[in-house]
Amino acid sequence: MTSIGIHDLELATAHHVVDLTRLAEAGGTDPAKYHLGLGQDQMSFPAPDEDIITMGASAALPLLERNGIEGLRTILFATESGVDQSKAAGVSVHHLLGLPRQVRVTEFKQACYGGTAALQAAIGIVSRFPHERVLVIASDVARYELDSPGEPTQGAGAVAMLVSADPALVEIEPATGLFTDDVDDFWRPNDSSTAVVDGALSVSAYLDALTGSWDDLQARGGPGIDDVDRILYHQPFTKMAKKGQQRLVEHTGASLSTALTAAEQAAAGAARDTGLVTGSIYNRRLGNSYTASLYAALAALIDHDADLAGRRIGMFSYGSGSVSEFITGIVQPGYASRRGAERVAAALEARVPLEVAEYRELHARAYPSAADVETPRITRAPFRFAGLQGRARRYE
Numbered sequence: 001m002t003s004i005g006i007h008d009l010e011l012a013t014a015h016h017v018v019d020l021t022r023l024a025e026a027g028g029t030d031p032a033k034y035h036l037g038l039g040q041d042q043m044s045f046p047a048p049d050e051d052i053i054t055m056g057a058s059a060a061l062p063l064l065e066r067n068g069i070e071g072l073r074t075i076l077f078a079t080e081s082g083v084d085q086s087k088a089a090g091v092s093v094h095h096l097l098g099l100p101r102q103v104r105v106t107e108f109k110q111a112c113y114g115g116t117a118a119l120q121a122a123i124g125i126v127s128r129f130p131h132e133r134v135l136v137i138a139s140d141v142a143r144y145e146l147d148s149p150g151e152p153t154q155g156a157g158a159v160a161m162l163v164s165a166d167p168a169l170v171e172i173e174p175a176t177g178l179f180t181d182d183v184d185d186f187w188r189p190n191d192s193s194t195a196v197v198d199g200a201l202s203v204s205a206y207l208d209a210l211t212g213s214w215d216d217l218q219a220r221g222g223p224g225i226d227d228v229d230r231i232l233y234h235q236p237f238t239k240m241a242k243k244g245q246q247r248l249v250e251h252t253g254a255s256l257s258t259a260l261t262a263a264e265q266a267a268a269g270a271a272r273d274t275g276l277v278t279g280s281i282y283n284r285r286l287g288n289s290y291t292a293s294l295y296a297a298l299a300a301l302i303d304h305d306a307d308l309a310g311r312r313i314g315m316f317s318y319g320s321g322s323v324s325e326f327i328t329g330i331v332q333p334g335y336a337s338r339r340g341a342e343r344v345a346a347a348l349e350a351r352v353p354l355e356v357a358e359y360r361e362l363h364a365r366a367y368p369s370a371a372d373v374e375t376p377r378i379t380r381a382p383f384r385f386a387g388l389q390g391r392a393r394r395y396e
């Protein structure tokens with residue numbers, strides 16, 4: 001059978017950044033709660049002329065510049081912060097990237113799981129049309145109410161992935177573990193720009209889904225825990241990955257490191273390092289990017305782990321509501337040529353800090369804003385949301 005998987009990937013984020021020490025101090029909270037309790041240092045925040053489409057197109061552009069567009073006939077855009085109830089965000093990306101008309105475009109939604117749903121659909125399309133390639137874009141802006149427990153876990157980011165046969169980066173293996181459970185842990189009603197969340201329930205639903213999908217992976221003949229070299233988790237905040245790892249240790253009896261910082265890792269003893277620290281390097285600074293979060297963890301691992309060739313990575317994808325999937329992939333020998341640590345570091349460093357008052361003022365604006373007829377030019381990204389014409393969104 002042909003090997004299919006992720007040929008290349010690229011991460012983009014928003015124009016602004018909010019420092020969580022400043023946010024904690026402004027709210028009278030001990031900063032250690034955010035840095036250690038949640039495992040978050042910063043959160044990306046979009047400028048008024050940015051959204052899921054501008055971030056998604058910004059991630060896709062260098063990917064297509066590196067790989068060309070030959071065989072590209074499908075764009076699958078995963079998001080849970082969609083800007084329209086009807087039109088797929090990927091159609092605007094298709095226009096911004098100047099792609100040929102002979103492309104199918106659609107949008108995937110199931111909370112943070114949508115990115116993995118799109119990846120699996122892309123693999124299905126490539127197995128039907130082995131000479132085609134699929135552009136998968138996962139892009140989200142995570143928004144909670146100001147002064148709510150979820151506020152420090154906001155964030156923004158996009159990951160674009162090119163899915164093809166004989167991938168250069170990660171071959172996705174066929175065995176997969178699934179778990180779906182109708183649970184009201186987190187959702188966003190149509191009339192709300194922020195998520196409604198039962199935090200404690202969401203954490204326990206995530207952990208139950210982890211063991212549920214792991215058990216299904218085992219029942220389907222997937223690799224046992226000793227045959228998985230690295231494990232990545234959906235990271236609504238990076239401490240959640242540590243909680244996931246702790247649960248997997250209890251569930252499987254394996255001796256895996258649950259260290260989330262380099263200092264903890266140095267003291268972890270004989271417990272096996274499966275990449276918890278390395279896989280959280282970007283998400284600590286992006287915040288939650290919902291559908292993109294797991295793939296931002298993959299980007300961080302690829303960019304910072306020099307010993308990945310031939311290694312098996314396990315990836316746990318969770319989307320509230322809830323649907324989850326545990327997939328595995330084999331890192332390809334030439335993966336090092338695809339590493340983008342300098343590019344990502346530059347993008348993170350280039351973000352413009354917001355004072356807490358400025359951030360609160362931007363947050364209070366409706367998202368998307370109906371009043372944005374002519375959006376001010378702020379972002380330095382290659383694409384921007386220019387405003388509304390009639391009620392249609394304009395991008396340039």
Ligand code: HMG
Nearest residue numbers: 030032033036037111112149150199202203206236319320
């Ligand atoms: P909270 O009220 O901040 O919780 O809400 P807390 O008071 O329990 O504190 C959090 C941690 O900080 C605790 O550690 C405290 O001990 C620690 P833990 O017991 O968890 O190990 N702490 C401190 N540590 C050091 N120094 C201190 C200190 N003080 C406290 N001084 C909660 C936390 C996650 C509930 C909140 O942030 C929230 O509601 N977040 C949004 C929901 C969420 O992210 N859920 C995660 C699972 S669901 C999911 O992943 C899906 C999602 O991405 C959406 C989708 O699928 O679309 C969210």
